[in-house]
Amino acid sequence: MLKLCVTDSFEAAHYLPGHPKCSQLHGHTYKVEVMIETDEEADMVIDFGELRVKLREALSEYDHKLLNEVMERLPTTENLARILHSKLNAALPRYRLTVRVWEGEDKWAEYSK
Numbered sequence: 001m002l003k004l005c006v007t008d009s010f011e012a013a014h015y016l017p018g019h020p021k022c023s024q025l026h027g028h029t030y031k032v033e034v035m036i037e038t039d040e041e042a043d044m045v046i047d048f049g050e051l052r053v054k055l056r057e058a059l060s061e062y063d064h065k066l067l068n069e070v071m072e073r074l075p076t077t078e079n080l081a082r083i084l085h086s087k088l089n090a091a092l093p094r095y096r097l098t099v100r101v102w103e104g105e106d107k108w109a110e111y112s113k
């Protein structure tokens with residue numbers, strides 16, 4: 001299995017109503033990795049530049065936004081991973097994708113399908 005990955009990041013604010021720590025409005029730098037897994041034998045499965053553009057497009061909707069206003073579900077890292085996977089899967093339908101979203105330096109959520 002061959003794996004390819006690009007990484008980008010965005011800044012956003014959120015709050016989680018009722019949460020003991022995260023109920024107050026605050027911000028994070030979210031790092032996002034999108035990984036393609038393939039058993040294709042092609043010399044180049046996808047251009048990294050193209051993959052980077054797709055990731056940037058998916059993140060642009062959330063960059064410097066209040067996530068509570070732009071997400072339909074609660075803006076948790078889990079839901080960001082799900083929604084970014086869905087968007088990237090629509091943009092890159094040929095590939096098996098894994099999307100990992102880092103909330104700060106030491107925690108992440110990952111979704112793959």
Ligand SMILES: [Zn+2]
Nearest residue numbers: 014022026028
């Ligand atoms: Zn938070």
